[in-house]
Amino acid sequence: MAFLDIRNLRKTYGSAVALEGVDLSIEEGEFVTLLGPSGSGKTTLLMSIAGFTRPDSGTILLDGADITRVDPEDRDFGLVFQGYALFPHLTVADNIAFPLRVRKWDRARIAARVGEVLKLVGLDQLAARKPRELSGGQQQRVAIGRALAFGPKILLLDEPLSALDRKLRDAMQRELKRLHQETGVTFVFVTHDQEEAYAMSDRIAVFQSGNIVQVGSPRDIYRAPGSRFVAGFLGGNNIVSAKAGPGELDLFGVRLPMPAAYEAARHGSGAITVWVRPEDITLGEAAPGAVTVPVTVADVSFVGTSERVTVATADGQELTVLAPSASARDLAPGAATTVGFSPASIGFLARE
Numbered sequence: 001m002a003f004l005d006i007r008n009l010r011k012t013y014g015s016a017v018a019l020e021g022v023d024l025s026i027e028e029g030e031f032v033t034l035l036g037p038s039g040s041g042k043t044t045l046l047m048s049i050a051g052f053t054r055p056d057s058g059t060i061l062l063d064g065a066d067i068t069r070v071d072p073e074d075r076d077f078g079l080v081f082q083g084y085a086l087f088p089h090l091t092v093a094d095n096i097a098f099p100l101r102v103r104k105w106d107r108a109r110i111a112a113r114v115g116e117v118l119k120l121v122g123l124d125q126l127a128a129r130k131p132r133e134l135s136g137g138q139q140q141r142v143a144i145g146r147a148l149a150f151g152p153k154i155l156l157l158d159e160p161l162s163a164l165d166r167k168l169r170d171a172m173q174r175e176l177k178r179l180h181q182e183t184g185v186t187f188v189f190v191t192h193d194q195e196e197a198y199a200m201s202d203r204i205a206v207f208q209s210g211n212i213v214q215v216g217s218p219r220d221i222y223r224a225p226g227s228r229f230v231a232g233f234l235g236g237n238n239i240v241s242a243k244a245g246p247g248e249l250d251l252f253g254v255r256l257p258m259p260a261a262y263e264a265a266r267h268g269s270g271a272i273t274v275w276v277r278p279e280d281i282t283l284g285e286a287a288p289g290a291v292t293v294p295v296t297v298a299d300v301s302f303v304g305t306s307e308r309v310t311v312a313t314a315d316g317q318e319l320t321v322l323a324p325s326a327s328a329r330d331l332a333p334g335a336a337t338t339v340g341f342s343p344a345s346i347g348f349l350a351r352e
């Protein structure tokens, strides 16, 4: 039995179904991210775990005990929102002490614990400041410190970094990872940003319209998306049509021996869907053994670390390639070139 076990959860708002048949098991000490587009049910699940949302049916078990109808304050979970919801008139130290006072800890124990938490979140120099005297990232640290102060069984975080700029967000992601490792607390983190999910999570649960459609490690989900939706949502992937014949794959009008990853029973035959990752494609001269496809350049965009080159294949499909700037320098829209990729890098989508 898992530490937190969510079984067949359903939640509706009038005729709108926010969650439908949601199952998720989380182990103690895990960092699990709920990832999905806007409106897919992430916050509804998080709030059901927190106890602020009552599911219509289904069960939430903590350490084997049914907590589906337990009040939020009796669950002992920490909660961090996107808006920090700090008490503006209280200092940093008093914000962190607040949940301990509510729990009637004695003075000495509160002082000791606040000192520990201030160190943990790197705010020991700013203990006497008020929230308005802090940057956004510092305010977020206070909110995280306050949520961790009483030693919650689980820390629930709903898009806590989305208001921060890119650089600060990267720093806070590393910070959250460190806090997770140092405290050993189970983290359930909500985001719609796949890179954020990849960077921090032990496992990711991908949401689509009120359902969890895939659960796995970041690498597993990235390398083996289970559906067109997941493959597309995880970003940047080339999802294209191909033809599967006996022992042969017809891709972009190029015929090649069917790659070993193909299973007729799962992936279908005739018109099928495959993917090739932009970072697995080279532009121009290809490595020996690669599939080589003649293409026409449609667009070249500088994206910082590389160039994102969009090309059109002879059979009218589009491919995105991430190429080192040097290899794309002389390319302009309309230019004829080739792209290459290893047959082993072709992914097959299960027939839906």
Ligand SMILES: Nc1ncnc2c1ncn2[C@@H]1O[C@H](COP(=O)(O)OP(=O)(O)OP(=O)(O)O)[C@@H](O)[C@H]1O
Binding pocket: 013, 016, 017, 018, 036, 037, 038, 039, 040, 041, 042, 043, 044, 045, 192
């Ligand atoms: N209090 C509510 N009343 C009515 N409908 C609601 C309520 N809360 C959520 N919903 C609906 O339930 C669905 C799931 O909402 P939820 O807030 O869980 O999505 P989300 O994945 O967190 O989205 P976002 O990324 O935009 O925060 C949406 O269609 C939403 O409109």
Ligand SMILES: [Mg+2]
Binding pocket: 042, 043, 044
């Ligand atoms: Mg939400």
